[in-house]
Amino acid sequence: MRYLPQRLSCGPMVAAGLVFGGASSTLAADLGPPPAPVVEAPALPSWTYRFTPYGWLLALNGTETIRGRSVKVDASFADIVKASDTLVALMGDFEARNGPVSLFTNAVWANIGVDGNRIRSRSLAPGVTGALATSLSLDIDMAIIEAGAAYEVYRSGPLAFDLLAGARYWHQSADLSLAVTGAVSTADLDVVGSRALAHSGSVDWVDPMIGGRIRYTVSPGHELLLRGDIGGFGLGSDFSWQAIGAYGFELGTYQGVTFSGVVGYRALYVDYSQGEGRQRYQYDMLQHGPVLGISARF
Structure with a gap:
């Protein structure tokens, strides 16, 4: 009896698996390893801008010296409004921030008038002869511009x-009106009727300044700001x-611009002097009062 060798038969499914398995292995080898996952870089901080126009309800306390004649000034906001061409000192504040760095500038303009009820004669500078006459009025045209940079050094919630550090530029022009009396030397004054006028001319100076600022977010959309600085240093x-x-x-918010109301208080003191005798000019004054404004952030 003859025995025929048995043949191993692969079914169509096994054959197909071998064929396609080989093909898939070849395809996988051709494609290579799967690509690595893409890790997106964190977005860099961008610049934001804030512009805030203010009104400053000024009061003055201190001493003004023009042409060697000094007067003591003690005037509230209401007193100044009565004798001034403007109701408030006009201010504008602009700040650009990028992460912890910010650049800022602030400008103030005011035309201030004080009548004789709120100023009184004080003294004469050395070299100015005669007694000081009764003070009738004081007018000050003033501009203040400050610019600088700030850096956030601490944050917690x-x-x-x-x-912050920067500089503050001052410009002033002041006129002092005095009553003419027989004891007053008017050699360097302009006499108009019964008045003698002392003109300061244009006075300008720049103060370096350094300081700090605290910002506290009370709740979303509500922020408290406290700032202090010192400057001049001679x-x-x-x-x-x-x-x-x-x-x-x-x-x-309107068209991408967020508007905020701002209320606060600002006090600025400076002691500046130049010249001697009849050329003496001194502004030793505290300017202070409430501020009201609206800011636009974009």
């Missing part, structure tokens, strides 16, 4: 602290200081 004025407290609250 809603609280942030910035260090390079411009003998000394100056400033303190600002403000509270901002969002009013709404």
